[in-house]
Amino acid sequence: MEKAIYFSTAQELAKAIQTRQISAREVVEAHLEQIRRTNPHVNAIVSLSEEKALIEADQADKKLASGEKVGPFHGLPIAIKDTHQAVGFPATKGSLALKDYFPTQDELIVERIRHAGAIVIGKTNVPEFATGAHTFNKVFGVTRNPYDLSRTAGGSSGGAAVAVTCGMIPFADGSDMGGSCRYPASFNNVVGLRPSPGRVPSYPKAALYSPMAVQGPITRNVADAFFMMSVIAGPDDRSPLSIDEPGSIFLAPIDANLKGLRIAYSADFGGIIPVEQAVKNNLQDQMKVFSDLGCYVEEACPDLTEAEEVFQVLRAWEIELSYSELFDRFREIMKPSFIWNLEKGRALRGIDIGRAEKLRYQLYHRIRAFFEKYDALILPVSQVPPFDADLEYPTEIAGVKMENYIDWMRSCYYIxxxxxxxxxxxxxxxxxxxxxxxQIVGPHRKDFDVLKIGYTFEQATDYGLQRPKLALKDDLHIS
Incomplete structure (x- = not known):
């Protein structure tokens, strides 16, 4: 079956390039043309470098023609999340404070992506310092949802998800502290994985031993998430939390048989968070899919009450730790919600952080016990559908007032x-x-199993095949 080059999967493109069915230059040119066509509407990719991308594409083709060994991503274009360092591109983190900052070393995830042969063509837009699940900033502006340009694209990996769903790049890197891979994936009809802490090692990272912020893939389908994880996962001594398993485990055959799997689900986290009715209805409808796949499905949810304090305290602590020096120099040009969160971190006492760690201990072992009974927990990603892009965040959900810019994100940050x-x-x-x-949540470090469940669900439903109309055009095909 033929499809446009820019809507082919990353694996299809990689195979086509390496078998010389298509050149890396043709692949990069097709994606650059799609960027020119769609990016003005959505503002997903920033700091684009077309000339540099084409030079690297020609170099990739010469390398392949010479018979040199190439990596699994050879010739594939990618734009890097603007919070991640990539040499040759600014890393503004969506802040005026860093608008002219050019890093001198690649971040570890970027190092691995480039080593695998991918061509970095630009950056993807983020909210300031990746704070909030709505992508806007004073450097580049708002990223809009291609399914409805009046709506948010989510965040903080909003530019990444929009670029992937629109065919501007075949896959993207993301990061996730409170849902920053998961929200934009949900809002843009793509796939986003929050891996286990340490599965994708992070470097450099100020909060070296914190498991809160992780990095992961954003792709158009789950098979490409496996493919991307095979490169970006794996141990590295620069990250002391890194898991001692190679990324190659994600290349293992996928057994799509879920018969007998024990699935728990909850549309509202056991009644402790407000969720819009359309979201509840959607999740309930999907439970029949799992039943038809042979799963035992039961409405159940572990008690996540402590997650609120754990996340709020440790997030504020990590934000203050990471950005304190910049804050002292540039406070007057930073967004109010970021200022609020950093000042919350400064107000913390040792006893507050100690209490959060005690609560996390209780929470971890309660969840561990829960997954002794169930193989997966299915939850909504977001408590609301994509909201008005002119708002910073939803101020009310199902009649319940949201007190600050992250209150509406509980469905992700509890996890x-x-x-x-x-x-x-x-x-x-x-x-x-x-x-x-x-949102498919799995037991401790069962990343492969979570992806396998998502893959099987995806194959049974095909929801992810629908692309936004503004991104569609019938040309540039491969078979």
Whole structure:
């Protein structure tokens, strides 16, 4: 079956390049043309370097023609999240304080992506310092949802998810502290994985031993998430939390048989968070899919009450630790919500952090016991569908007032506080055509199993095949 080059999967493109069916230059040119066509509408890719990308594409083709050994991503274009360092490109983190900052070394995830042969063509837009699940900043502006340009693309990996769903790049790197891979994946009908802490090692990282912020893939399907994890996962001594298993484990055959799997689900986390009815209905509808796949499905949810304090305290602590020096120099040009969160970190006492760690201990062992009974927990990714892009965040959900810019993100950050792997996979659309996703949470370090469940669900539903209309055009095909 033929498809446009820019909507081919990363694996299809990689194979086509390495078998000389298509050149790296043709692949990069097709994606650059798609960027020119769609990016003006959505503002997903920033700091684009077309000339540099084409030079590297020609070099990739020469290397292949010479018979040199090449990496699995050879010739594939990618744009790096603007919070991640990539030599040759600014790393503004969406802040005026860093608008002219050019790093002198690649971040570890970028180092691995480049070593695998990918061509960095630009950066993807983020909220300031990746704080918040709505992508806007004073450097580059707002990233809009291609399914409805009046709506948010989510965040903080909003530019990454939009670029992937629109065919501007075949896959993207993301990061996730409170849901930053999962929200934009859900809001843009793509796949986003929050891996287990240490699965994808992070360097440099100020909070060296904190498991809160992780990095992971954003792709158009789950098979490409496996493919990307095979490169970006694996141990590295620069990251003391890194898991001592190679990324190659994600190349193992996928057994798509879920028969007998024990699935727990909850549309509202056991009644402790507000969720819009359209989101609840969507999640309930997906439970029949799992039943039809032979799973035992039961409504159940562990008590996650402590997750609120754990996340709020440790997030504020990590933000203050990471950005204190910049804050002291540039406070007057930073967004109010970031200022609030950093000052919250400065107000913390040792006893506050100690209490959060005690609560996390209780939470971890309660979740561990829960997964002795169940193989997976299915939850909504977001408590609301994509909201108005002119708002910073939803101020009310199902009649419940949101007190600050992250209150509405509990459906993701409760899982961040626990540390279990979680996958956002497309689960359909609202009545007005806005994408939704379900969140598949697995036991401790069972990243492969979470992806396998998502893969099987994806194959049974095909929700993720629907691309935004503004990105569609019939040309540039490979077979």
């Amino acid at each position: 961040s506080a626990v540390g279990n792997p979680a996958l956002s996979v497309p689960s359909g659309f609202t009545s007005d055509g806005l994408p939704l996703g379900i």
